Amino acid sequence: xxxxxxxxxxxxxxxxxxxxxxxxxxxxxxxxxxxxxxxxxxxxxxxxxxxxxxxxxxxxxxxxxxxxxxxxxxxxxxxxxxxxxxxxxxxxxxxxxxxxxxxxxxxxxxxxxxxxxxxxxxxxxxxxxxxxxxxxxxxxxxxxxxxxxxxxxxxxxxxxxxxxxxxxxxxxxxxxxxxxxxxxxxxxxxxxxxxxxxxxxxxxxxxxxxxxxxxxxxxxxxxxxxxxxxxxxx
Amino acid sequence: xxxxxxxxxxxxxxxxxxxxxxxxxxxxxxxxxxxxxxxxxxxxxxxxxxxxxxxxxxxxxxxxxxxxxxxxxxxxxxxxxxxxxxxxxxxxxxxxxxxxxxxxxxxxxxxxxxxxxxxxxxxxxxxxxxxxxxxxxxxxxxxxxxxxxxxxxxxxxxxxxxxxxxxxxxxxxxxxxxxxxxxxxxxxxxxxxxxxxxxxxxxxxxxxxxxxxxxxxxxxxxxxxxxxxxxxxxxxxxxxxxxxxxxxxxxxxxxxxxxxx
Amino acid sequence: xxxxxxxxxxxxxxxxxxxxxxxxxxxxxxxxxxxxxxxxxxxxxxxxxxxxxxxxxxxxxxxxxxxxxxxxxxxxxxxxxxxxxxxxxxxxxxxxxxxxxxxxxxxxxxxxxxxxxxxxxxxxxxxxxxxxxxxxxxxxxxxxxxxxxxxxxxxxxxxxxxxxxxxxxxxxxxxxxxxxxxxxxxxxxxxxxxxxxxxxxxxxxxxxxxxxxxxxxxxxxxxxxxxxxxxxxxxxxxxxxxxxxxxxxxxxxxxxxxxxxxxxxxxxxxxxxxxxxxxxxxxxxxxxxxxxxxxxxxxxxxxxx
Numbered sequence: 009x010x011x012x013x014x015x016x017x018x019x020x021x022x023x024x025x026x027x028x029x030x031x032x033x034x035x036x037x038x039x040x041x042x043x044x045x046x047x048x049x050x051x052x053x054x055x056x057x058x059x060x061x062x063x064x065x066x067x068x069x070x071x072x073x074x075x076x077x078x079x080x081x082x083x084x085x086x087x088x089x090x091x092x093x094x095x096x097x098x099x100x101x102x103x104x105x106x107x108x109x110x111x112x113x114x115x116x117x118x119x120x121x122x123x124x125x126x127x128x129x130x131x132x133x134x135x136x137x138x139x140x141x142x143x144x145x146x147x148x149x150x151x152x153x154x155x156x157x158x159x160x161x162x163x164x165x166x167x168x169x170x171x172x173x174x175x176x177x178x179x180x181x182x183x184x185x186x187x188x189x190x191x192x193x194x195x196x197x198x199x200x201x202x203x204x205x206x207x208x209x210x211x212x213x214x215x216x217x218x219x220x221x222x223x224x225x226x227x228x229x230x231x232x233x234x235x236x237x238x239x240x241x242x
Numbered sequence: 243x244x245x246x247x248x249x250x251x252x253x254x255x256x257x258x259x260x261x262x263x264x265x266x267x268x269x270x271x272x273x274x275x276x277x278x279x280x281x282x283x284x285x286x287x288x289x290x291x292x293x294x295x296x297x298x299x300x301x302x303x304x305x306x307x308x309x310x311x312x313x314x315x316x317x318x319x320x321x322x323x324x325x326x327x328x329x330x331x332x333x334x335x336x337x338x339x340x341x342x343x344x345x346x347x348x349x350x351x352x353x354x355x356x357x358x359x360x361x362x363x364x365x366x367x368x369x370x371x372x373x374x375x376x377x378x379x380x381x382x383x384x385x386x387x388x389x390x391x392x393x394x395x396x397x398x399x400x401x402x403x404x405x406x407x408x409x410x411x412x413x414x415x416x417x418x419x420x421x422x423x424x425x426x427x428x429x430x431x432x433x434x435x436x437x438x439x440x441x442x443x444x445x446x447x448x449x450x451x452x453x454x455x456x457x458x459x460x461x462x463x464x465x466x467x468x469x470x471x472x473x474x475x476x477x478x479x480x481x482x483x484x485x486x487x488x489x490x491x492x493x494x495x496x497x498x499x500x501x502x503x
Numbered sequence: 504x505x506x507x508x509x510x511x512x513x514x515x516x517x518x519x520x521x522x523x524x525x526x527x528x529x530x531x532x533x534x535x536x537x538x539x540x541x542x543x544x545x546x547x548x549x550x551x552x553x554x555x556x557x558x559x560x561x562x563x564x565x566x567x568x569x570x571x572x573x574x575x576x577x578x579x580x581x582x583x584x585x586x587x588x589x590x591x592x593x594x595x596x597x598x599x600x601x602x603x604x605x606x607x608x609x610x611x612x613x614x615x616x617x618x619x620x621x622x623x624x625x626x627x628x629x630x631x632x633x634x635x636x637x638x639x640x641x642x643x644x645x646x647x648x649x650x651x652x653x654x655x656x657x658x659x660x661x662x663x664x665x666x667x668x669x670x671x672x673x674x675x676x677x678x679x680x681x682x683x684x685x686x687x688x689x690x691x692x693x694x695x696x697x698x699x700x701x702x703x704x705x706x707x708x709x710x711x712x713x714x715x716x717x718x719x720x721x722x723x724x725x726x727x728x729x730x731x732x733x734x735x736x737x738x739x740x741x742x743x744x745x746x747x748x749x750x751x752x753x754x755x756x757x758x759x760x761x762x763x764x765x766x767x768x769x770x771x772x773x774x775x776x777x778x779x780x781x782x783x784x785x786x787x788x789x790x791x792x793x794x795x796x797x798x799x800x801x802x803x804x805x806x807x808x
Contacts, residue, residue: 026494026495093480096480112461114462325660355672358672359666363663368742368743
């Protein structure tokens with residue numbers, strides 16, 4: 009049996025809205041699962057069930073009140089929820105990729121460099137990183153002319169593909185995907201499905217949210233039902 | 243990763259300062275590692291500029307210590323150094339980018355002279371080489387090298403700010419302090435400057451402390467954030483954690499008060 | 504030179520009603536203490552309690568107070584301005600000091616024990632038994648780059664002198680060479696950067712290891728500094744733009760000297776001009792020794808102008 013890449017233990021997340029009368033909103037409670045290398049766990053549940061919140065918690069973007077998020081990093085499981093900030097950055101640089109729903113465009117930086125940046129942060133030569141980025145963008149049907157422009161003017165679908173390329177290019181062993189196909193046409197959806205399959209075949213552990221049943225069925229090896237994780241708002 | 247780089251480059255321990263009876267900052271602890279960019283945010287009067295001045299050897303705190311790991315002499319208390327050693331440190335290992343370029347540039351001296359000054363201060367005595375280095379740095383900060391002999395008071399605000407950056411980086415410092423580096427610039431000019439800073443910080447492996455009230459700036463530039471209020475640090479964490487999942491009431495207010503941080 | 508002067512009644516016939524050399528003894532003592540300190544820290548500016556003198560600032564009040572504090576009845580005084588003993592400034596200062604001390608005066612560099620100068624160092628090498636007093640308008644060499652006085656003092660204290668080379672850099676960037684021609688900054692004894700007063704840079708090499716004591720007085724800013732005998736004085740420069748002195752294609756029209764500092768003199772209203780020694784005593788000395796330039800008969804003409 010292959011290695012456990014992600015193990016979530018008793019995860020709980022509550023938002024306290026101090027400026028709205030101190031309302032406490034418990035979004036996640038007692039979440040537990042494991043994902044092994046080559047598996048794709050699909051988070052399933054209605055809107056508001058906390059799927060994105062869970063994904064962000066796995067990336068340590070959200071800070072947890074309870075529980076542990078073990079990630080296999082440099083060969084050993086590390087609790088990301090309790091790791092110091094430098095360690096979290098290191099894990100994000102080397103181990104976890106996260107494709108969010110929306111691209112956070114950096115002004116003035118061409119799309120190809122946005123995609124190449126994670127490779128550059130790992131010390132890859134600029135020219136090599138750019139070449140790899142361009143090849144992946146081409147697969148996602150971003151033209152060579154377009155990829156030299158800053159993505160802030162791109163359409164929603166184009167931005168999403170830039171975002172996907174940025175997340176997939178480094179070949180992270182752990183991939184978190186938040187609706188990566190939401191605004192894509194059938195052709196590009198198929199490309200993304202292939203990319204996910206390739207990542208799985210390469211030993212990556214994937215956790216994803218997919219609205220699209222076709223995609224979900226194509227990539228899922230397991231489904232985590234989120235209706236149970238969302239307690240009634242306190 | 244060696245043990246050496248595990249040691250923080252800069253460490254503040256219990257740094258507090260008062261102006262008479264008025265609190266500047268209280269009990270601030272922080273660590274900054276090589277290559278790390280720390281943002282300090284908070285409203286005007288929150289004590290962030292006081293803290294920056296204390297960290298950058300310009301204001302001796304009333305209490306607490308500021309420790310710096312030097313290249314050759316181990317970790318030193320910067321306020322325990324003699325003035326001469328401190329100045330040498332400030333012009334070789336450190337850089338300070340002021341909000342107002344007029345505070346950080348010599349406006350009556352050409353762009354080349356501004357960039358070359360630090361080199362001359364540490365003993366460079368070959369005009370041709372100083373000039374070549376200055377020219378290379380001007381290009382690096384996207385200033386036309388043909389303007390090397392022009393005075394900075396003929397430059398736009400954005401160019402002045404980039405010149406200030408070149409002037410600081412020419413001695414290849416390890417640590418740069420920036421006080422509202424994009425303050426007072428047009429949005430498009432800000433974007434260019436931020437992009438440049440991002441590139442330089444990554445390429446040179448610079449550590450930086452950036453004080454700003456602009457959360458968007460920290461999103462692009464800083465790895466970690468400290469949120470200050472009334473002289474105290476109320477929250478800290480990775481930049482995206484603090485901005486996307488603020489915990490402290492004040493941080494929540496700050497984040498919810500801006501349009502799309 | 505003697506340092507007498509307590510009784511002020513010896514040589515010559517000084518003016519009645521004034522103390523020897525005008526200044527009272529307490530003031531002279533205070534200034535001498537400042538001078539001693541200045542000599543002990545070559546190139547370092549020492550503040551002193553400057554007195555009101557009976558001539559305006561800018562006319563040499565600092566130099567006069569230094570001279571008045573070191574002069575003794577046996578001294579032989581020479582006062583020059585731009586190399587000449589006969590300009591208004593030189594004549595007035597010489598007359599003032601002669602009247603208040605009764606000392607002998609001279610135009611000859613070789614005979615003088617005490618020389619007060621503005622803007623030149625005599626061409627004839629000075630000796631150990633001579634003192635050269637400079638009149639200084641602006642004593643702070645860093646001021647051009649850094650106007651804040653507390654900061655310039657700190658920079659001196661820390662030998663933080665990078666800005667001086669910035670100034671020279673600017674010269675080269677603008678003119679292709681170091682264009683500073685007078686008051687050219689020097690490093691004294693490897694430690695303090697010093698303004699040599701507005702002498703031409705031609706004279707800078709004469710300061711280096713000069714056998715005579717060099718004293719500098721700034722009256723308006725009340726600063727004294729000094730270069731003791733045989734002290735190293737180095738003009739700042741760059742490796743690829745080394746310090747150089749002015750050169751002329753001409754020689755002195757009167758005495759033929761090719762190695763002295765020359766003034767260009769207009770001799771008529773038709774654009775006629777010639778170059779003559781700026782140091783008039785040096786020129787006369789050479790002519791007395793039989794040296795002749797291309798237009799030796801123009802002496803009278805030059806002196807009229």
